[in-house]
Amino acid sequence: MQRFVLVIGAGQAGLAAGYHLARAGASFLIVDGASRVGDSWRARYDSLTLFTPRQFSALPGLNLDGNRELYPGRDEFAGYLERYASHFEFPIRLNTRVVRLCKDDGVFNATLDDGSEIRASEVIVATGGFQQALTPAVAGQFGSGVLQLTTQTYRNPHQLPEGPVLIVGDGASGRDIAAEAAQSQSTILSTGKPRRLFPERAFGKSVWWWLNVSGVLRAPAESWIGNKLKQSDAFPDRSRSFSALAGLGIRIAPRLSGASGSEARLADGTSAAIRTVIWAVGYRDDNRWIDIPGAMAADGSVLQRGGISPAPGMFFVGRPWQRNRASALVMGAGPDASHVVASLLHERKRPRARSSG
Known part of the structure; x- marks a missing residue:
């Protein structure tokens, strides 16, 4: 079949994946169960604001308007995601929920809630790590x-x-x-x-500016700094x-x-x-719809390293600590998606590079 990527999830992770797939000239489709792009944010409590100020809360290729030092609210950011998808004219199907993802003869088969199916050569799961x-x-x-x-x-x-x-x-x-x-x-x-808790500002700048310029946010999850950040x-x-x-x-x-x-x-x-x-004790994943040999751990969690699954052709974006602390933030979606798309394209050249488990 023709090479075709299915991206599951139209939040910031899925849209960042779409941006890098489009830049690479790859054929892809983004699907989401919501009726509007950004609805995952609109479903949160009314007063929610992002952790990071606007200067660190944009996806690649399109700025988030407003005071760079202040924090965008829930509805503002949801609207930004909707504009982002429209600006880049991504192929998106809304009201489309994947209820089962399997793989037959090297091809992914996504069964939708209306009974129809989508077949793809690769899949990027961008449903996030805060599902239930x-x-x-x-x-x-x-x-x-x-x-x-x-x-x-x-x-x-x-x-x-x-x-x-x-x-x-x-x-x-x-x-x-x-x-x-x-x-x-x-x-x-x-x-x-x-x-x-850390202060919002230090020496006249957002503490996120310092964390970003110092490279702390990009420290690998398994590094000494990464472990310290996870513990705190x-x-x-x-x-x-x-x-x-x-x-x-x-x-x-x-x-x-x-x-x-x-x-x-x-x-x-x-x-x-x-x-x-x-x-307010946290979230858990619901991955029961994923039926891919080698993709899941015994406890039901996904297996991935840097967004790359041990199951060939399968990738993730938007996982907490996928690569570093920034992975759970909007500012990490773009770099993580860039890494995943580059890995996907590289794997196309070496289809047997990874074990199917």
Whole structure:
């Protein structure tokens, strides 16, 4: 068959892959289950902003307009992705969800939710690493009178009924949501592992400028610097330190250890009556649709190194720590996609270079 690349996902990772495929003159199609490009961002909570300022939040070939030092919001960035796809006139099919991906006689076969199929010589999976919000087992210990939301189902404080709110998880999203909830409700933030926050600016410049120019963000995942960054899991402060949150009236509490009815039990032996719980404890992948020998680990996670799968012809873009810390940020999508597309084109010249597992 004619060489043809299927890109699954039309978020920043898939669009960055499209940019580099188009530059290489490759034939490709991007598919996405959403009705609009950027909907993965529109589905997040209303006040979400990107980690990085606009100067570090653009994809290759098209700037993100606005103050370079400030952070783009959710809807602004979703609109940027839509403009990006239109600007480069990428071939995109929306409302098109892949429910099974298999491989027969060296050709990938993607079965769609409408029963039709797309055949491709190579596949780039760009569905990202934040697909399904986690809900821990302790959630089942709360009674039916407690409203339970996740970072995917929470939108704004208007959703919250009157009564105390418990946010479980003190990552960036958990802290953002706690600050919002505290404007109208008694709020508790249940913490987890120790986290480090870094300042937004240093010596008159964005700290991201320093991290970028120093090469820290490009340090390989397996390097000493990469390991240190993974362990610290740091993110910008932006008035989200514990002291700043406590100043908003938020109770900073230890880990949630159990629950019964409307009572939340904390690791320090205290408890609190709760009306709403918002789970902000991370995400998991849902890769059950991938049915490719050698592509998946025993625990269901994808196998890849630098975006290159051990299954020939299969690639990934948008995985956290795919190559470095920047891989989980918009600023890493372009370089990672460039690396993957170059590897894809190189593999076309050496079709037996990798084992199928």
